[in-house]
Amino acid sequence: MKIRLYNSLTNRLEEFRPLTPGKVLMYHCGPTVYSSPHIGNFRAFLLADLLRRFLEDQGFDVKQVMNITDVGHMTDDDEDQGEDKLQAEARKQKVDPWKIARMYEDEFRDCLDKLDFVMPHALPRATDYIGQMCAMIDTLLEKGYAYQVNGNVYFDISKFPEYGKLSNKVLDELEEGARVEVNTEKRDPRDFALWKVDDKHLMQWDAGFRDGVRGFPGWHIECSAMSGDLLGEQIDIHTGGEDNMFPHHECEIAQSEACTGKPFVGTWLHVKHLMVDGEKMSKSKGNFYTVSDIFGKGYSGHELRYALMRVQYRQSMNFTLASLNEARTAIARVNEARKRLARIAAGVEAGGADDLAARSETAETAFVGALCDDLNTSGALAAVFAFVTEVNKAAPDADGAKRALAAFDRFDRVLGVFGPTPEVGVDSVPQELLELLERRQAARAAKDFATADACRDEISRAGYQVVDTPEGPRLERV
Numbered sequence: 107m108k109i110r111l112y113n114s115l116t117n118r119l120e121e122f123r124p125l126t127p128g129k130v131l132m133y134h135c136g137p138t139v140y141s142s143p144h145i146g147n148f149r150a151f152l153l154a155d156l157l158r159r160f161l162e163d164q165g166f167d168v169k170q171v172m173n174i175t176d177v178g179h180m181t182d183d184d185e186d187q188g189e190d191k192l193q194a195e196a197r198k199q200k201v202d203p204w205k206i207a208r209m210y211e212d213e214f215r216d217c218l219d220k221l222d223f224v225m226p227h228a229l230p231r232a233t234d235y236i237g238q239m240c241a242m243i244d245t246l247l248e249k250g251y252a253y254q255v256n257g258n259v260y261f262d263i264s265k266f267p268e269y270g271k272l273s274n275k276v277l278d279e280l281e282e283g284a285r286v287e288v289n290t291e292k293r294d295p296r297d298f299a300l301w302k303v304d305d306k307h308l309m310q311w312d313a314g315f316r317d318g319v320r321g322f323p324g325w326h327i328e329c330s331a332m333s334g335d336l337l338g339e340q341i342d343i344h345t346g347g348e349d350n351m352f353p354h355h356e357c358e359i360a361q362s363e364a365c366t367g368k369p370f371v372g373t374w375l376h377v378k379h380l381m382v383d384g385e386k387m388s389k390s391k392g393n394f395y396t397v398s399d400i401f402g403k404g405y406s407g408h409e410l411r412y413a414l415m416r417v418q419y420r421q422s423m424n425f426t427l428a429s430l431n432e433a434r435t436a437i438a439r440v441n442e443a444r445k446r447l448a449r450i451a452a453g454v455e456a457g458g459a460d461d462l463a464a465r466s467e468t469a470e471t472a473f474v475g476a477l478c479d480d481l482n483t484s485g486a487l488a489a490v491f492a493f494v495t496e497v498n499k500a501a502p503d504a505d506g507a508k509r510a511l512a513a514f515d516r517f518d519r520v521l522g523v524f525g526p527t528p529e530v531g532v533d534s535v536p537q538e539l540l541e542l543l544e545r546r547q548a549a550r551a552a553k554d555f556a557t558a559d560a561c562r563d564e565i566s567r568a569g570y571q572v573v574d575t576p577e578g579p580r581l582e583r584v
């Protein structure tokens with residue numbers, strides 16, 4: 107099946123064709139590690155993971171890089187002004203910026219793990235690539251695309267007429283829009299910094315380029331350098347949040363293409379901003395959630411993942427806490443169906459004569475078809491749930507149950523929201539836990555909720571949970 111993706115560079119849906127058939131090189135703008143990652147960040151990161159999983163499902167050999175920005179990202183995103191975000195946070199917490207960087211990088215990696223990401227092949231830190239950045243700056247100076255004033259190095263956008271081709275901002279418009287800067291060093295207010303010299307900056311490096319002065323890199327050059335070093339001069343896919351399109355990605359294109367003289371990226375994908383409770387997320391409105399906040403409310407990584415992926419990445423999406431409860435129900439519905447199939451496949455439960463082969467195939471085709479259509483995750487989930495309905499109506503034989511389970515495994519390999527096939531209850535629940543369950547039921551009937559809760563807590567300490575079903579409660583391993 108042909109994969110069609112919406113390319114932000116050409117503003118249309120295109121059939122995806124990598125430079126080398128069968129191989130995909132992709133780069134994702136990762137987190138700036140100055141605070142706990144929030145759920146809006148993760149909507150963009152999840153697109154990267156979905157792409158990786160889906161392209162691999164489609165037989166591509168994928169190489170994936172997501173960077174970690176640990177220096178040079180200014181508090182004023184669009185300008186070279188403001189303070190380094192890491193340094194500002196370090197000042198606030200009265201610690202070293204390196205400590206801030208490592209602390210939030212650890213938290214980010216922990217979130218990747220909890221949200222069941224397939225680890226990118228590389229998660230490079232910007233501070234480990236200063237040498238490569240300097241080499242690139244040297245080339246840009248050499249080729250006349252950059253100039254140096256008082257040690258600061260700026261990209262000269264008058265030398266790169268294609269500047270603006272991604273965001274479709276024409277140069278005049280950019281000029282008018284450029285705010286009146288205090289910085290009089292720039293030949294043109296739209297020029298952007300590649301290297302900055304600032305005595306007060308706590309993270310500094312010797313500049314390994316001609317006439318270089320000790321300083322630190324600009325945010326944009328970091329991604330160009332890491333992508334070039336780890337993936338080569340040309341890549342197939344580059345992703346990021348829609349707010350990264352300008353100026354960050356526009357600047358990446360200018361730097362990389364000026365250096366190599368070749369088109370940098372084949373397909374640009376941009377993820378739409380996440381809305382929370384109908385508004386832009388903000389701490390002052392009380393609708394700001396870090397990933398840890400969601401875990402703190404008792405939700406799992408799979409539930410958060412489901413809630414963030416149920417809407418296609420280019421559609422606007424409104425996140426609410428209620429959507430996490432819906433995710434919980436939806437995942438449980440899928441896993442109940444899988445559990446029944448697993449019991450039939452294992453011969454623990456009697457089945458029928460349905461082979462489910464055609465129905466499984468139809469479901470997989472619908473699932474893949476939706477994702478081929480610009481990663482339409484809501485369509486893919488609809489295919490999964492249509493299949494759940496079919497399976498629940500059917501009476502499969504053991505082979506039919508295995509075939510259907512294989513389809514569910516494939517859905518999970520791509521979406522990563524359901525987890526492995528639930529264990530079938532071959533191992534019996536210990537007798538003392540069944541007695542506790544009975545005591546809990548009796549206590550509830552007598553409205554003695556304290557005793558009922560105590561029984562439930564003891565059950566959960568033993569690694570089981572109480573699942574209420576129409577036939578009454580039963581115990582399951584967590």
Ligand SMILES: [Zn+2]
Nearest residue numbers: 135136329354
């Ligand atoms: Zn980037």
